Each structure stands twice: as structure tokens, then as C-alpha cells.
Amino acid sequence: MTVLREIPLDFEGVLAAESGSEVRRSVLPGGVRVLTESMPDQRSVTIGYWVAVGSRDESPEGYGATHFLEHLLFKGTPTRSAMDIAVAFDRVGGESNAGTAKESTVYHARVLDEDLPMAVDVLTDMVTSSLIDPDELETERGVILEELAMDADDPVDVAHEELAGVVLDGHPLGRPIGGTPETIRAVTREHVMDHYRRWYRPDELVITAAGHLDHDDVCRLVLSALQQSGWDLRRGAVPAPRRTVDTAAAAAARVRPGVHTVEKAVEQANVIVGGRSLSTTDPDRFALGVMMSVLGGGMSSRLFQEVREKRGLAYSTYAFSAGYSDAGYYGLYAGCQPERVDEVAALMTAEFERMAVEEVTGEELERAHGQICGGTVLGMESTGARMSRLGRAELVTGEFVDLSASLARVRAVDAAQVRAVAARLAEGERARVVVAPA
The missing domain is CATH 3.30.830.10 (Metalloenzyme, LuxS/M16 peptidase-like)
Structure with missing residues (x-):
């Protein structure tokens, strides 16, 4: 293709x-x-x-x-x-x-x-x-x-x-x-x-x-x-330029470190540890996707195994990232008992920091490749997903990459690239958000 x-x-x-x-x-x-x-x-x-x-x-x-x-x-x-x-x-x-x-x-x-x-x-x-x-x-x-x-x-x-x-x-x-x-x-x-x-x-x-x-x-x-x-459909009119990086806005953005607590009448505390991540066009975004899969992308992920399976501290725990034209952020989430927030946050942070200093195993890398590629292929069986892919290609990245090439990009990510992107994120400031009962 x-x-x-x-x-x-x-x-x-x-x-x-x-x-x-x-x-x-x-x-x-x-x-x-x-x-x-x-x-x-x-x-x-x-x-x-x-x-x-x-x-x-x-x-x-x-x-x-x-x-x-x-x-x-x-x-x-x-x-x-x-x-x-x-x-x-x-x-x-x-x-x-x-x-x-x-x-x-x-x-x-x-x-x-x-x-x-x-x-x-x-x-x-x-x-x-x-x-x-x-x-x-x-x-x-x-x-x-x-x-x-x-x-x-x-x-x-x-x-x-x-x-x-x-x-x-x-x-x-x-x-x-x-x-x-x-x-x-x-x-x-x-x-x-x-x-x-x-x-x-x-x-x-x-x-x-x-x-x-x-x-x-x-x-x-x-x-x-x-x-x-009745719209003005002049022949020869050109499409509006795609969104460019707003360097002033990106420079003005900051992380407010520390613990930010929102009190609500809930039984369970919801905690997220997070910081700044990558934009949608950053060359390291594919390595970031593999990293997030290994860290918290499924039942075999590190967060799921450490926080839920080994210690029974949470029912739901995962990692995620969100990217935009000139900024992005990541988060490590878990829902736990209010008295276990510090313990759970420390566990999630430790797993995150470990990825910045130790390369993931070959088995973990293979699982992440398979998870992302399999999910991508299954998702593309939907007409809605294909329609959305075209919209993102036109508005967000300005490039169209076919399915085979997309999978190849994911499979090309190696353990060293995963560690490098983890180290890049780990260098930044972090914050903790907690939604918990008073």
C-alpha cells in the first residue's frame, strides 16, 4: 500500500x-x-x-x-x-x-x-x-x-x-x-x-x-x-492552514507539584500520579505507547500485577497518556481505600521510575507490541474508526499512514527506546491528584 x-x-x-x-x-x-x-x-x-x-x-x-x-x-x-x-x-x-x-x-x-x-x-x-x-x-x-x-x-x-x-x-x-x-x-x-x-x-x-x-x-x-x-464556495479557495504549535501557550504551561485533594462523599479514594508528556507529533510517541502498555495497559501490566494481583490494593489501576499539538500529559491511576493512598501512589511511582532505569524484558515488549497491534487491527474493522482515522490524519498529524505501516512503527520500538522515553518523562515535575472523602 x-x-x-x-x-x-x-x-x-x-x-x-x-x-x-x-x-x-x-x-x-x-x-x-x-x-x-x-x-x-x-x-x-x-x-x-x-x-x-x-x-x-x-x-x-x-x-x-x-x-x-x-x-x-x-x-x-x-x-x-x-x-x-x-x-x-x-x-x-x-x-x-x-x-x-x-x-x-x-x-x-x-x-x-x-x-x-x-x-x-x-x-x-x-x-x-x-x-x-x-x-x-x-x-x-x-x-x-x-x-x-x-x-x-x-x-x-x-x-x-x-x-x-x-x-x-x-x-x-x-x-x-x-x-x-x-x-x-x-x-x-x-x-x-x-x-x-x-x-x-x-x-x-x-x-x-x-x-x-x-x-x-x-x-x-x-x-x-x-x-x-448559501455558503461562499469560491473556486480556487484553499483550506485553512492546519494548527501550528503555540509556543507561547506551551511556555506558559506549568506543573503544580504536590498533592491536590478534592473532597467528595465517596467510599473509595481515586488517585492519579501524573506529569507532562509528549505532543501528538513527537517522534517518541510510538515508544510512549509501548511504555504505557507495559506499565499499565492490561491485566499483565506492571501496575495491575503489583498493585492489584500481588497486594490486593485496588480493583482498577492503569496508565494513560493524552497528546495534543503542543503539549501532553500522562497519569498513573488507581482506586483504593483512603488510608492506602500513600502506599498505592508510592508503588505506582516506583514502577514508573523503574522503567526509566531498567529496560523492559523481551517478553514484556512482545506482549505490548501484540496488544497495541491487535487492538489497532480489531478497531479498524469499524467504519466509525476508519472515519475517525481520516479526520485525525487531516487535522492532527497532516499525514496518512496505512495500517501496515502503523503496525510496523509500533513493532520497531525496542527496549532502549522505551527506557529512553520513560527517562524523559521521569525528569519532569509530577503531581498527585486525590479525590477522596473528607
Whole structure:
């Protein structure tokens, strides 16, 4: 299969082709990008409308606007009510949803191949022509506040959110994706509309689809729907540049070391030890993935064996990392009895530091390779996963790497690289977050 290491903004053509499957990219008038992957053996298609705007891109007076828009785009256009949008997918057994992240937003649907024209028509209408109705906005304000309250009732979510704020203090990435109750109550329709007009435009729009489809048909459907929307589709317009590293924001970010405790009425303490990690394009990111697998990626991992199997100190324990364009962070998590927090945190830290000075064994390395590669292959059997892969390739990395090459990158990671990336992370400051009863 052909591997295109970089995707120029003006590239049009085949990115990869193998076994009847083809990945293609086109640039439509207005600078709209369309990427598809044909999967001839499927009966469904998953399509996503992406905009490279996330919670990190909000103005101070508009914190929470990105997530607000995710809700409001389902609430009606000049030609469709919220019920019309819901019924359109329900009547064909389809699924529609959306997701807000720290650096992107996506609206997506999965339908039978024969219902793709409907999905394109409805999603295009939502993205280009949302009313942002004042009454619906106030209704959704209440819905979002309930969503935040639900998240606040989950101590694991609270611990993860607190960790991001502690290790990315002073960076927009450290803010909660959904905003806070205070910012959601404060944001106005004008703030939301300004955000909508700023980001939802042709040169920022990326459409990805995977499943039983024809690329040219998808482009025709999309272009027809966009033309009906009234958007400015100038021929020759180029896509907006991809996100660049914000060196000022990265320099301003800091880790607040020490123990940060959030008191909640819970039976179990939730503890995370974490610090700064790698960006999404860092060359060491594949070694980081292998490291996290060995350290806390499954039942055979070091954390699981040491904390749970040998000592019975936790039911759930794992390691994780999150990467963004100019920053990242990692965490070592466990849920344990409140009186065992210090012991568990010390155990997790010891295992982490051991990886920085001792190379992992050949058996551990082989298991990690197998776990990551097997999970990747199984995940790619989904049209949704393939659609999302295209979105990440276009918006995040700017390169498309086929499955075989992705697996090769993982298998190329050796024990020395794992130790080196562990040592790199271990040099940084760390913090501990604990969500526990008073």
C-alpha cells in the first residue's frame, strides 16, 4: 500500500489503495476537504463533519461555547426542526452524534449506504445553517449544566479533569472541555454566535467518510448540499492552514507539584500520579505507547500485577497518556481505600521510575507490541474508526499512514527506546491528584 507521509493542503487524489479499499482526498470549492475510505464488504457508511476548533480555542468570555455549539447544532435550521433532525436518522435505523475535544469538534452519523444522501443533507444543513435559537439555547444551558453535574458525580472523571488542570496549569488545554457551571451560566448567545461564525466556514470544514461508498458520489452529494446552504464556495479557495504549535501557550504551561485533594462523599479514594508528556507529533510517541502498555495497559501490566494481583490494593489501576499539538500529559491511576493512598501512589511511582532505569524484558515488549497491534487491527474493522482515522490524519498529524505501516512503527520500538522515553518523562515535575472523602 502507498503511504503518503504528508498531506499537502492542496493534494487531490489517492492516498492509499489495497485489497479493494481505496483512500482518496479532494478539495471542493470554498476549500472544503473530503476524505473517504471505501470498504466494499460493508453495508454501512460512517460520515463525519470536522472543524478544527476545540475548548482551547475559546475566548475568555466564551468559555464553553464550543461544547454549547455541539448541542445547539442539533436544535434546528431554517428548514428543519430539532424533531425533524432526530426523525431523519431514527426512521432509517441510523445513528447520529457529536463530540467536542480540546482541539476539534465532529458531527457524525452512521447509516446504511442507501441512506448516505440523507445523512449528507441533514449534517450539512446542521453545520452550515444552525439557528442558534435563543429559546433552544436557554434549554440547552440547563441540559449542559445537568451534564456537568453528572460528570461531577463521577469521582474518576473529577480526578482526570483535576489532573489536566494541575499538569497543564496556565495552558488553554488545562481547561475543562465542557466549561464549568459558572462559565456556562455566563456565556451569551452573542458569544456562541461569534464562535460559530469564526470557525464554521468552508475552508475550516473537513468531511471524512468510510464504508460502502464511492468517493466521487460523496463529493457530489456534499457539494450539492453546500451549494444549497448559501455558503461562499469560491473556486480556487484553499483550506485553512492546519494548527501550528503555540509556543507561547506551551511556555506558559506549568506543573503544580504536590498533592491536590478534592473532597467528595465517596467510599473509595481515586488517585492519579501524573506529569507532562509528549505532543501528538513527537517522534517518541510510538515508544510512549509501548511504555504505557507495559506499565499499565492490561491485566499483565506492571501496575495491575503489583498493585492489584500481588497486594490486593485496588480493583482498577492503569496508565494513560493524552497528546495534543503542543503539549501532553500522562497519569498513573488507581482506586483504593483512603488510608492506602500513600502506599498505592508510592508503588505506582516506583514502577514508573523503574522503567526509566531498567529496560523492559523481551517478553514484556512482545506482549505490548501484540496488544497495541491487535487492538489497532480489531478497531479498524469499524467504519466509525476508519472515519475517525481520516479526520485525525487531516487535522492532527497532516499525514496518512496505512495500517501496515502503523503496525510496523509500533513493532520497531525496542527496549532502549522505551527506557529512553520513560527517562524523559521521569525528569519532569509530577503531581498527585486525590479525590477522596473528607
